[in-house]
Amino acid sequence: MKKIDLIIIGGSAAGMVTASTVRKFHKDKTILIIRDQPEVPVPCGIPYIFGTLKSSSEDIVPDKNMTDKNIDILIDRVIKVDLKEKIVETKTGKKFGYEKLVFATGSNPTIPSFIKGTELKNVYTITKYIYEIDALKDALKGLNKVVVIGGGFIGIEVSDEINKLKKNVTLISSSKNVLWKSFDEKFSSKVEESLINRGINLIKGKRATEIAGDGKVSHVVFNDGDKMEADAVILALGTRAKSELAKDAGLSLDETGAIMVDGYMRTSVKDVYAVGDCAHKTDFFTGKTSGVMLASIAAAEARIASLNMYGIVSSRKSLGTVSAFSTKVGNLVVASAGLTEMQSVEEGYDVIVGEASATDRHPGKFDDVSMQEVKLIFERRSGYIIGGQISGGVSVGEMINIIALAIQQRMTISEMVHLQIATHPLVTSAPTAYPIVMAALDALSKY
Amino acid sequence: MKKIDLIIIGGSAAGMVTASTVRKFHKDKTILIIRDQPEVPVPCGIPYIFGTLKSSSEDIVPDKNMTDKNIDILIDRVIKVDLKEKIVETKTGKKFGYEKLVFATGSNPTIPSFIKGTELKNVYTITKYIYEIDALKDALKGLNKVVVIGGGFIGIEVSDEINKLKKNVTLISSSKNVLWKSFDEKFSSKVEESLINRGINLIKGKRATEIAGDGKVSHVVFNDGDKMEADAVILALGTRAKSELAKDAGLSLDETGAIMVDGYMRTSVKDVYAVGDCAHKTDFFTGKTSGVMLASIAAAEARIASLNMYGIVSSRKSLGTVSAFSTKVGNLVVASAGLTEMQSVEEGYDVIVGEASATDRHPGKFDDVSMQEVKLIFERRSGYIIGGQISGGVSVGEMINIIALAIQQRMTISEMVHLQIATHPLVTSAPTAYPIVMAALDALSKY
Numbered sequence: 001m002k003k004i005d006l007i008i009i010g011g012s013a014a015g016m017v018t019a020s021t022v023r024k025f026h027k028d029k030t031i032l033i034i035r036d037q038p039e040v041p042v043p044c045g046i047p048y049i050f051g052t053l054k055s056s057s058e059d060i061v062p063d064k065n066m067t068d069k070n071i072d073i074l075i076d077r078v079i080k081v082d083l084k085e086k087i088v089e090t091k092t093g094k095k096f097g098y099e100k101l102v103f104a105t106g107s108n109p110t111i112p113s114f115i116k117g118t119e120l121k122n123v124y125t126i127t128k129y130i131y132e133i134d135a136l137k138d139a140l141k142g143l144n145k146v147v148v149i150g151g152g153f154i155g156i157e158v159s160d161e162i163n164k165l166k167k168n169v170t171l172i173s174s175s176k177n178v179l180w181k182s183f184d185e186k187f188s189s190k191v192e193e194s195l196i197n198r199g200i201n202l203i204k205g206k207r208a209t210e211i212a213g214d215g216k217v218s219h220v221v222f223n224d225g226d227k228m229e230a231d232a233v234i235l236a237l238g239t240r241a242k243s244e245l246a247k248d249a250g251l252s253l254d255e256t257g258a259i260m261v262d263g264y265m266r267t268s269v270k271d272v273y274a275v276g277d278c279a280h281k282t283d284f285f286t287g288k289t290s291g292v293m294l295a296s297i298a299a300a301e302a303r304i305a306s307l308n309m310y311g312i313v314s315s316r317k318s319l320g321t322v323s324a325f326s327t328k329v330g331n332l333v334v335a336s337a338g339l340t341e342m343q344s345v346e347e348g349y350d351v352i353v354g355e356a357s358a359t360d361r362h363p364g365k366f367d368d369v370s371m372q373e374v375k376l377i378f379e380r381r382s383g384y385i386i387g388g389q390i391s392g393g394v395s396v397g398e399m400i401n402i403i404a405l406a407i408q409q410r411m412t413i414s415e416m417v418h419l420q421i422a423t424h425p426l427v428t429s430a431p432t433a434y435p436i437v438m439a440a441l442d443a444l445s446k447y
Numbered sequence: 448m449k450k451i452d453l454i455i456i457g458g459s460a461a462g463m464v465t466a467s468t469v470r471k472f473h474k475d476k477t478i479l480i481i482r483d484q485p486e487v488p489v490p491c492g493i494p495y496i497f498g499t500l501k502s503s504s505e506d507i508v509p510d511k512n513m514t515d516k517n518i519d520i521l522i523d524r525v526i527k528v529d530l531k532e533k534i535v536e537t538k539t540g541k542k543f544g545y546e547k548l549v550f551a552t553g554s555n556p557t558i559p560s561f562i563k564g565t566e567l568k569n570v571y572t573i574t575k576y577i578y579e580i581d582a583l584k585d586a587l588k589g590l591n592k593v594v595v596i597g598g599g600f601i602g603i604e605v606s607d608e609i610n611k612l613k614k615n616v617t618l619i620s621s622s623k624n625v626l627w628k629s630f631d632e633k634f635s636s637k638v639e640e641s642l643i644n645r646g647i648n649l650i651k652g653k654r655a656t657e658i659a660g661d662g663k664v665s666h667v668v669f670n671d672g673d674k675m676e677a678d679a680v681i682l683a684l685g686t687r688a689k690s691e692l693a694k695d696a697g698l699s700l701d702e703t704g705a706i707m708v709d710g711y712m713r714t715s716v717k718d719v720y721a722v723g724d725c726a727h728k729t730d731f732f733t734g735k736t737s738g739v740m741l742a743s744i745a746a747a748e749a750r751i752a753s754l755n756m757y758g759i760v761s762s763r764k765s766l767g768t769v770s771a772f773s774t775k776v777g778n779l780v781v782a783s784a785g786l787t788e789m790q791s792v793e794e795g796y797d798v799i800v801g802e803a804s805a806t807d808r809h810p811g812k813f814d815d816v817s818m819q820e821v822k823l824i825f826e827r828r829s830g831y832i833i834g835g836q837i838s839g840g841v842s843v844g845e846m847i848n849i850i851a852l853a854i855q856q857r858m859t860i861s862e863m864v865h866l867q868i869a870t871h872p873l874v875t876s877a878p879t880a881y882p883i884v885m886a887a888l889d890a891l892s893k894y
Contacts, residue, residue: 017879024892042810045872058812296870296878303864303888314861314891324869333874363489365505397874398845404868405849409856414761417750421851422771423743425492427780427844431743432464432508441750444761445471 011035014276051164263317354443458482461723498611710764801890
């Protein structure tokens with residue numbers, strides 16, 4: 001039986017970053033990724049396969065990124081892990097010994113028990129398997145009325161993309177506002193307005209309770225008894241850690257079913273790690289178990305595991321999830337990091353909020369200028385920044401990372417007010433109006 | 448004689464931010480800005496008046512921004528300040544008493560003594576006076592061969608803009624590379640390549656020693672004896688603090704002629720402040736006197752002065768200048784914060800450098816994708832980040848602020864490696880390849 005230094009189960013973001021980071025620091029280790037699909041999509045790019053990209057082939061991560069680094073890939077499914085003997089066994093009967101083992105098995109879309117009829121034909125979820133994505137894209141060709149259930153990021157992005165195929169798209173968000181976990185109402189409203197302007201039928205504050213039809217979907221039933229015709233239903237109601245293999249092997253799971261890990265991504269068994277969607281996460285602020293799953297967090301966790309796998313190179317533990325998100329609907333970019341005002345109040349924080357807006361180029365007479373709106377949330381007494389939201393044009397995608405970094409570095413309102421920033425007429429707002437600084441100043445003035 | 452709570456001499460970025468910040472915190476104070484020009488241009492927008500904008504009228508800061516906040520503006524020139532009696536006297540004979548006084552008098556372009564003939568007709572500098580900018584733009588209509596001397600930001604931006612007027616533009620940079628104070632060779636070269644591709648004649652590593660002509664410019668003479676025909680010469684060789692008024696009043700100046708201030712922007716006399724280009728600056732790293740003048744620094748200084756003028760609201764002093772810059776030439780955006788590798792080595796730092804590149808959207812199959820290149824410079828032993836440079840598309844303008852913030856917060860290489868960031872296919876690079884994190888990782892691997 002062949003013994004490999006490092007076996008990684010799963011070949012998406014978490015698995016790839018683990019492999020390439022270990023390789024960067026250890027030229028001599030043998031590394032094997034075992035994954036159960038021939039091609040891996042760029043995970044965050046999946047919604048864009050439906051409309052913007054020509055086909056799923058444009059959203060594939062080249063294996064060359066790994067094989068060029070002398071990282072082996074095996075297309076197979078791991079069916080058993082013997083943690084005691086340190087052996088991994090695959091569906092095709094292969095067995096490998098390992099020195100270190102990393103679970104990067106990802107997540108599956110949630111099939112909600114509170115909606116009946118999810119087993120009907122033409123009910124779909126958004127998975128990370130190319131053949132399933134292709135099958136959905138293919139099926140949509142013959143269908144018109146598409147109902148997407150779930151007002152989170154995936155629901156919104158998939159609705160907007162399928163709308164580009166000139167389908168009749170309805171998005172159902174049971175909450176009062178879309179993206180309510182990441183945005184306060186003002187920012188969610190902008191997204192909703194953009195979706196509606198782009199021709200998407202938005203239904204808010206009502207729950208779908210049943211998907212009905214004779215063998216295949218014909219309509220969706222709501223909690224208030226209303227019915228809506230549908231040719232296809234796409235469930236976008238979150239994801240759950242894929243941890244059956246780890247559980248069967250004897251690893252501890254957390255209350256959400258994710259593989260339990262410590263701050264260095266170590267599981268309950270020596271030499272075994274878990275990273276990415278399948279791994280236990282905590283919230284940066286509360287320390288509570290977090291359900292936020294993002295490729296960016298997966299990559300950060302993979303780096304933590306990799307840098308501390310063969311001796312501790314960087315003893316900085318995972319700080320927990322700061323929930324840094326961005327998305328784009330039409331020309332509108334919205335982004336969020338940390339807690340929303342609503343969440344922070346619910347969690348019991350005494351907060352001070354600051355807001356500001358400015359054009360994203362200056363003077364405002366340039367063509368293609370967008371307005372940026374910034375909202376920052378601070379703990380009143382400590383002054384720590386605990387959240388921020390921005391809307392505007394493309395550069396908001398990087399601007400939110402200024403806030404994400406400020407949160408991680410425990411910056412205070414006073415430090416934010418006095419930030420020195422680079423500004424330039426063609427690429428940022430004016431130095432006199434830079435909205436992150438001005439929002440901090442606005443908050444400071446409210447003490 | 449009328450007594451005003453706060454008089455600000457100068458109405459550009461530093462003066463306006465001082466006025467509006469004090470107003471935000473003190474509704475009851477009387478505030479008067481005295482400035483010597485009827486209209487104030489957006490300072491960083493000045494180069495764009497020549498090509499991109501239709502006229503200087505598109506680059507004016509509306510007085511409404513001030514007057515709406517109950518801030519008075521007087522168009523006049525302060526000719527005398529009596530610091531003992533606390534009286535300001537203007538050219539038109541007006542006298543005002545003050546409680547607090549702020550010098551925000553700005554800077555003048557340097558007229559170099561090492562170049563002969565600068566007094567000839569058709570020799571210009573880029574000032575902040577609209578009538579002078581208009582006069583230059585007007586004069587250019589009848590002239591073709593324009594020589595810009597100085598390879599800094601102003602020289603480059605003005606060259607690129609005048610080139611848009613279909614003039615024959617030559618840019619002379621006496622240094623080996625343009626923008627050498629802010630970029631290492633690799634990034635400077637990208638700018639040079641872009642300038643040349645856009646049709647600008649670039650001359651590097653030669654000094655202009657004389658501007659020659661009979662009454663008006665006819666040619667430029669170089670240190671090696673070469674000559675070049677020229678209809679107009681624009682001097683872009685830096686700026687000097689405008690501090691004559693302060694000096695005459697008895698304030699201390701530093702060795703560069705800037706008004707001496709402490710960490711709260713207080714001058715040598717009680718109740719008198721100086722902010723912006725006219726005020727003494729120190730370098731964030733070395734503590735040395737710094738010659739870097741930027742509207743963004745002026746705004747930051749104005750906020751420090753304002754927040755500590757009536758009692759100390761935020762005792763965070765000025766940390767010194769981190770030199771955060773960005774500019775755009777064609778579709779290329781380059782940005783820098785902190786020390787370059789060359790500077791850091793010259794200053795005696797023992798550094799580790801990391802580099803990475805990635806597309807600014809992902810997957811790379813999207814239209815209009817730009818490559819981002821990132822270089823980070825760390826102190827080897829402390830691990831502190833001391834500099835960063837980025838090239839790429841528009842979002843680089845905000846991305847550099849992530850680095851600027853990291854420098855100001857004294858982030859270490861390990862903290863940078865483990866940054867959680869927001870990524871999205873349409874607005875950032877991939878989470879697996881985010882180049883700031885990857886450059887930090889690259890540096891960490893070199894220990």
